[in-house]
Amino acid sequence: MTGQATLDRVVATHPAAAPTLQVDDLSVVFHGAAGQVIAIDRMTLTVQPGEFVAIVGPSGCGKSTLLRVASGLAPAHSGNIRVNGAVVDGPPPGVGFMFQRDTLLPWATVRQNIAVGCELSGLAPSKHAARIDELIDLVHLQGFHHHYPAALSGGMRQRVSLARLLAYEPDVYLMDEPFGALDYQTKIVMGRELLRIWEAHRKSIVFVTHDIEEAVALADRVVVMSPRPGRIVAEHVIDLPRPRDPRTLRGDVRFGAYCRDIWAALAIDER
Ligand SMILES: Nc1ncnc2c1ncn2[C@@H]1O[C@H](COP(=O)(O)OP(=O)(O)OP(=O)(O)O)[C@@H](O)[C@H]1O
Ligand SMILES: [Mg+2]
Known part of the structure; x- marks a missing residue:
């Protein structure tokens, strides 16, 4: 292959400005026995190369559905998701998944x-x-x-x-409550390991969790979703220095403030 041909291929597969993940006006609708369910309602989200984005939201708000569409395992109703610039219409290359239950x-x-x-x-x-x-x-x-x-x-x-x-x-890690079933100490240790690896390689990560502290400890940005149908209701840039150690962050004043803000954005009614 000539130098120019190699360059053309590189440019074609890695468009200079393409975000790693681009969710564009995405809606996902399921038709089940109980009728139509709008799982995601016109969601837009951009994840840049090397960015660590956490997603939090109430149960059933469409977090797993979002990752399933991004991984080509479920179709979009309208809108789309692009990975490295290409619209997802089947399992895209370069995308790795980790689910709450091991597979x-x-x-x-x-x-x-x-x-x-x-x-x-x-x-x-x-x-x-x-x-x-x-x-x-x-x-x-x-x-x-x-x-x-x-x-x-x-x-x-x-x-x-x-x-x-x-x-x-992979170029992008889609992680759906990957440490949700772990005991507290193991979860913290796994988070630390994930950060260590991410800091060394800087691949994009989309990390779904119910644990606000885990989201703040790990991510560059925490995206908060509304109850179903899922929409983004808030985004918090976590401006804490790196490298971070999730074991010691919990005492940090700013860490606590981020957690409180995100908890407020979640606006989960007291039951
Ligand atoms: N295959 C499916 N068929 C019908 N409805 C579905 C299907 N998958 C998901 N849903 C519905 O879509 C909505 C969103 O589900 P999803 O699994 O994405 O929620 P979630 O935010 O991941 O929740 P949790 O935090 O409990 O894991 C729910 O109301 C769910 O019942
Ligand atoms: Mg889920």
């Missing part, structure tokens, strides 16, 4: 599950073993290489899922 292959060991990520990344097979070792160390699962998911705790399974996602090395 590990039950018949595969920890190593084999992480190997799936290596295969998707296009890493040379000769380099898989070393990369898997590195990731197992990173998520602190030394000694569990040959265990099957059924023999791991929920937190350990989520760490394998994270290692598999990291092995894939």
Whole structure:
């Protein structure tokens, strides 16, 4: 390939100004037994390359639906989502997902599950073993290489899922309450690990959570959604210095102020 042809291809696949994720006037409607449900109502959101965006909102407001449309697993009713400039109409390349419930292959060991990520990344097979070792160390699962998911705790399974996602090395990480099922300490440790990795590689992350403190500790920007039909009702830029350590941030005065503001924006009625 000539130098010019290579350049043309690079420009075509990475338009200079394209945001990593562009949600444009998106509406999502489901037709179920109970009739029509508007899950998302004319939502617009931009995630820039390298940005860490957290999304919070009441249960049922369309957070998972948004990630499902972005990952090509559910269709838009109107509007669209672009990933790296291309409209999503099926699973887009370069997008990795992590769901609240792990989606590990039950018949595969920890190593084999992480190997799936290596295969998707296009890493040379000769380099898989070393990369898997590195990731197992990173998520602190030394000694569990040959265990099957059924023999791991929920937190350990989520760490394998994270290692598999990291092995894939996507351009954008779509994470749907990835640490929601973990105990408090493991959740904080996983958040710290995720930040460490993100700070080193600066890939875009969209991170859905119900935990306002987790959102503020991790993200550059926290987007608040309304109750269904989901719309964006507030956005808070989190101007806390990096690198951050989620273990110590909780005592910070500004951290507390951001959490209070976001809680107020959520405007969840007291029941
Ligand atoms: N496949 C589907 N068919 C019909 N309705 C659906 C479907 N998926 C989601 N919904 C509806 O869309 C709305 C948004 O659901 P979604 O799962 O996106 O909410 P969420 O914000 O992720 O909630 P939670 O915080 O509880 O995970 C809900 O009312 C839900 O019942
Ligand atoms: Mg959800």
